[in-house]
Amino acid sequence: SYLRTTTEKPFLILCDINMPVMSGIQLRRHIHDDDYLRRKSIPFVFYTTSASEQAIQDAYQMSVQGFFVKEHDPVKIRALVRTLVDYWQHCKHPNQ
Template identity: 50%
Template sequence: MSKSGPIILFEDDHDDRSFMEKIFTELEIDNERVYLKNAAEALEYLGNTKKSLFLIFCDVNLPGMNGLELKRKIDNDPHLRLKSIPFVFYSTSIRQDQLIEAYAELTVQGFFKKENDLNETKSTVSTIIDYWKLCRHPNK
Protein backbone atom coordinates (compact mmCIF):
# COMPACT_ATOMS: atom_id res chain seq x y z
CA MET A 1 0.00 0.00 0.00
CA SER A 2 1.28 3.40 -0.94
CA LYS A 3 -0.50 6.26 0.78
CA SER A 4 -0.04 8.27 -2.40
CA GLY A 5 -1.04 5.33 -4.62
CA PRO A 6 -4.23 5.03 -6.63
CA ILE A 7 -7.64 4.60 -5.05
CA ILE A 8 -9.58 1.89 -6.85
CA LEU A 9 -13.36 2.16 -7.07
CA PHE A 10 -15.38 -0.82 -8.28
CA GLU A 11 -18.48 1.03 -9.35
CA ASP A 12 -20.69 0.35 -12.36
CA ASP A 13 -23.09 3.30 -11.98
CA HIS A 14 -22.00 6.39 -13.94
CA ASP A 15 -23.89 8.80 -11.64
CA ASP A 16 -22.24 7.28 -8.56
CA ARG A 17 -18.84 7.60 -10.24
CA SER A 18 -19.46 11.29 -10.95
CA PHE A 19 -20.70 11.87 -7.40
CA MET A 20 -17.62 10.18 -5.91
CA GLU A 21 -15.30 12.15 -8.17
CA LYS A 22 -16.94 15.36 -6.93
CA ILE A 23 -16.34 14.21 -3.33
CA PHE A 24 -12.66 13.43 -3.92
CA THR A 25 -12.16 16.74 -5.70
CA GLU A 26 -13.86 18.75 -2.94
CA LEU A 27 -11.84 16.91 -0.28
CA GLU A 28 -8.69 17.71 -2.29
CA ILE A 29 -7.63 14.08 -2.33
CA ASP A 30 -4.76 13.96 -4.79
CA ASN A 31 -4.54 10.19 -5.22
CA GLU A 32 -5.23 8.97 -8.73
CA ARG A 33 -8.66 7.34 -8.96
CA VAL A 34 -9.24 4.25 -11.08
CA TYR A 35 -12.87 3.37 -11.74
CA LEU A 36 -13.62 -0.21 -12.74
CA LYS A 37 -17.12 -1.35 -13.63
CA ASN A 38 -17.13 -5.13 -13.17
CA ALA A 39 -15.29 -7.98 -11.49
CA ALA A 40 -13.51 -9.21 -14.63
CA GLU A 41 -12.10 -5.74 -15.26
CA ALA A 42 -11.16 -5.45 -11.58
CA LEU A 43 -9.34 -8.80 -11.41
CA GLU A 44 -7.43 -8.04 -14.60
CA TYR A 45 -6.35 -4.61 -13.34
CA LEU A 46 -5.39 -5.84 -9.87
CA GLY A 47 -3.47 -8.79 -11.27
CA ASN A 48 -1.53 -6.77 -13.82
CA THR A 49 -0.84 -3.40 -12.22
CA LYS A 50 2.65 -2.69 -10.98
CA LYS A 51 1.40 0.28 -8.96
CA SER A 52 1.27 0.12 -5.18
CA LEU A 53 -2.42 0.75 -4.52
CA PHE A 54 -3.73 2.76 -1.59
CA LEU A 55 -7.32 1.62 -1.09
CA ILE A 56 -10.23 -0.20 -2.73
CA PHE A 57 -13.84 1.01 -2.51
CA CYS A 58 -16.19 -1.70 -3.77
CA ASP A 59 -19.90 -1.68 -4.44
CA VAL A 60 -21.69 -4.90 -3.46
CA ASN A 61 -24.00 -4.81 -6.49
CA LEU A 62 -21.78 -5.25 -9.52
CA PRO A 63 -22.94 -6.78 -12.80
CA GLY A 64 -22.09 -10.45 -13.15
CA MET A 65 -19.96 -11.33 -10.15
CA ASN A 66 -21.04 -9.24 -7.14
CA GLY A 67 -18.64 -7.46 -4.80
CA LEU A 68 -18.66 -10.23 -2.19
CA GLU A 69 -17.76 -12.82 -4.83
CA LEU A 70 -15.06 -10.49 -6.15
CA LYS A 71 -13.54 -10.10 -2.68
CA ARG A 72 -13.55 -13.88 -2.26
CA LYS A 73 -11.61 -14.22 -5.56
CA ILE A 74 -9.08 -11.65 -4.36
CA ASP A 75 -8.67 -13.43 -1.03
CA ASN A 76 -8.21 -16.81 -2.75
CA ASP A 77 -5.52 -15.53 -5.15
CA PRO A 78 -2.10 -15.69 -3.41
CA HIS A 79 -0.65 -12.92 -5.63
CA LEU A 80 -3.55 -10.52 -4.96
CA ARG A 81 -3.82 -11.43 -1.28
CA LEU A 82 -0.13 -10.67 -0.76
CA LYS A 83 -0.70 -7.13 -2.00
CA SER A 84 -2.77 -6.56 1.19
CA ILE A 85 -4.73 -3.71 -0.35
CA PRO A 86 -7.19 -2.23 2.17
CA PHE A 87 -10.67 -3.15 0.97
CA VAL A 88 -13.91 -1.48 2.04
CA PHE A 89 -17.42 -2.00 0.79
CA TYR A 90 -19.26 1.20 -0.06
CA SER A 91 -22.74 0.29 -1.19
CA THR A 92 -26.40 1.24 -1.18
CA SER A 93 -27.16 -2.39 -0.40
CA ILE A 94 -26.42 -3.40 3.15
CA ARG A 95 -28.13 -6.54 4.34
CA GLN A 96 -27.26 -8.39 7.53
CA ASP A 97 -26.24 -11.53 5.62
CA GLN A 98 -23.85 -9.43 3.51
CA LEU A 99 -22.32 -7.88 6.63
CA ILE A 100 -21.82 -11.29 8.21
CA GLU A 101 -20.23 -12.70 5.06
CA ALA A 102 -17.99 -9.66 4.60
CA TYR A 103 -16.62 -9.69 8.14
CA ALA A 104 -16.79 -13.37 9.13
CA GLU A 105 -15.71 -15.00 5.87
CA LEU A 106 -13.81 -12.31 3.96
CA THR A 107 -10.98 -10.00 4.96
CA VAL A 108 -12.75 -6.67 4.52
CA GLN A 109 -11.72 -3.64 6.53
CA GLY A 110 -15.04 -1.83 6.46
CA PHE A 111 -18.59 -1.77 5.18
CA PHE A 112 -20.15 1.65 4.63
CA LYS A 113 -23.53 2.80 3.33
CA LYS A 114 -23.66 5.12 0.34
CA GLU A 115 -25.57 8.25 1.14
CA ASN A 116 -27.13 10.69 -1.30
CA ASP A 117 -26.23 13.65 0.88
CA LEU A 118 -23.05 15.44 -0.22
CA ASN A 119 -21.91 16.42 3.28
CA GLU A 120 -22.55 12.99 4.80
CA THR A 121 -20.67 11.33 1.97
CA LYS A 122 -17.77 13.77 2.26
CA SER A 123 -17.55 13.06 5.99
CA THR A 124 -17.58 9.29 5.48
CA VAL A 125 -15.03 9.31 2.65
CA SER A 126 -12.79 11.73 4.54
CA THR A 127 -12.86 9.49 7.63
CA ILE A 128 -11.99 6.39 5.59
CA ILE A 129 -9.12 8.11 3.76
CA ASP A 130 -7.74 9.72 6.93
CA TYR A 131 -7.84 6.39 8.76
CA TRP A 132 -5.88 4.56 6.05
CA LYS A 133 -3.36 7.39 5.73
CA LEU A 134 -2.56 6.87 9.45
CA CYS A 135 -2.46 3.06 9.36
CA ARG A 136 0.74 1.08 9.16
CA HIS A 137 0.92 -1.45 6.37
CA PRO A 138 3.10 -4.51 5.70
CA ASN A 139 3.76 -3.45 2.07
CA LYS A 140 5.22 0.03 2.51
Protein backbone atom coordinates in the same frame (compact mmCIF):
# COMPACT_ATOMS: atom_id res chain seq x y z
CA SER B 1 -6.56 -9.18 -13.55
CA TYR B 2 -5.76 -5.47 -13.06
CA LEU B 3 -4.56 -6.05 -9.49
CA ARG B 4 -2.25 -8.85 -10.67
CA THR B 5 -0.62 -6.85 -13.46
CA THR B 6 -0.52 -3.24 -12.34
CA THR B 7 2.64 -1.59 -11.09
CA GLU B 8 0.44 0.87 -9.19
CA LYS B 9 0.11 0.33 -5.44
CA PRO B 10 -3.51 1.03 -4.55
CA PHE B 11 -3.83 1.92 -0.89
CA LEU B 12 -7.58 1.17 -0.62
CA ILE B 13 -10.33 -0.68 -2.47
CA LEU B 14 -13.69 1.02 -1.91
CA CYS B 15 -16.23 -1.37 -3.42
CA ASP B 16 -19.98 -1.58 -3.96
CA ILE B 17 -21.73 -4.93 -3.63
CA ASN B 18 -23.91 -4.27 -6.69
CA MET B 19 -21.69 -4.19 -9.76
CA PRO B 20 -22.50 -5.20 -13.36
CA VAL B 21 -19.94 -7.92 -14.18
CA MET B 22 -19.28 -9.48 -10.79
CA SER B 23 -20.65 -8.60 -7.38
CA GLY B 24 -18.48 -6.93 -4.78
CA ILE B 25 -18.73 -10.12 -2.70
CA GLN B 26 -17.39 -12.12 -5.66
CA LEU B 27 -14.55 -9.62 -6.15
CA ARG B 28 -13.61 -9.79 -2.46
CA ARG B 29 -13.74 -13.59 -2.53
CA HIS B 30 -11.49 -13.61 -5.61
CA ILE B 31 -8.92 -11.39 -3.87
CA HIS B 32 -9.21 -13.24 -0.55
CA ASP B 33 -8.73 -16.68 -2.19
CA ASP B 34 -5.71 -15.62 -4.29
CA ASP B 35 -2.44 -15.87 -2.31
CA TYR B 36 -0.68 -13.26 -4.45
CA LEU B 37 -3.48 -10.70 -4.19
CA ARG B 38 -4.07 -11.36 -0.49
CA ARG B 39 -0.38 -10.73 0.25
CA LYS B 40 -0.68 -7.29 -1.36
CA SER B 41 -2.64 -6.38 1.82
CA ILE B 42 -4.82 -3.79 0.09
CA PRO B 43 -7.51 -2.69 2.56
CA PHE B 44 -10.96 -3.61 1.25
CA VAL B 45 -14.01 -1.60 2.34
CA PHE B 46 -17.60 -2.01 1.18
CA TYR B 47 -19.61 1.16 0.52
CA THR B 48 -23.03 0.06 -0.66
CA THR B 49 -26.80 0.30 -0.43
CA SER B 50 -27.02 -3.49 0.06
CA ALA B 51 -26.73 -3.78 3.80
CA SER B 52 -28.63 -7.01 4.33
CA GLU B 53 -27.57 -9.12 7.31
CA GLN B 54 -26.38 -11.81 4.88
CA ALA B 55 -24.24 -9.34 2.89
CA ILE B 56 -22.63 -8.06 6.08
CA GLN B 57 -21.96 -11.63 7.30
CA ASP B 58 -20.50 -12.64 3.92
CA ALA B 59 -18.27 -9.57 3.84
CA TYR B 60 -16.78 -10.03 7.28
CA GLN B 61 -16.24 -13.76 6.72
CA MET B 62 -13.75 -12.63 4.08
CA SER B 63 -11.94 -10.24 6.42
CA VAL B 64 -13.07 -6.91 4.99
CA GLN B 65 -11.81 -3.84 6.82
CA GLY B 66 -15.16 -2.05 6.82
CA PHE B 67 -18.77 -2.07 5.67
CA PHE B 68 -20.59 1.24 5.24
CA VAL B 69 -24.07 2.07 3.94
CA LYS B 70 -24.25 4.75 1.26
CA GLU B 71 -25.71 8.04 2.38
CA HIS B 72 -27.87 10.30 0.24
CA ASP B 73 -26.46 13.51 1.69
CA PRO B 74 -23.38 14.67 -0.28
CA VAL B 75 -21.88 16.29 2.83
CA LYS B 76 -22.07 12.97 4.73
CA ILE B 77 -20.67 11.06 1.75
CA ARG B 78 -17.72 13.44 1.49
CA ALA B 79 -17.05 13.24 5.24
CA LEU B 80 -17.10 9.44 5.28
CA VAL B 81 -14.87 9.08 2.23
CA ARG B 82 -12.44 11.67 3.65
CA THR B 83 -12.31 9.77 6.96
CA LEU B 84 -11.64 6.46 5.20
CA VAL B 85 -8.95 7.90 2.95
CA ASP B 86 -7.25 9.76 5.82
CA TYR B 87 -7.22 6.63 7.99
CA TRP B 88 -5.79 4.30 5.34
CA GLN B 89 -3.24 6.83 4.08
CA HIS B 90 -1.73 6.88 7.56
CA CYS B 91 -2.09 3.17 8.36
CA LYS B 92 1.03 1.02 7.89
CA HIS B 93 0.67 -2.32 6.13
CA PRO B 94 2.91 -4.74 4.18
CA ASN B 95 1.98 -3.27 0.79
CA GLN B 96 3.93 -0.07 1.46
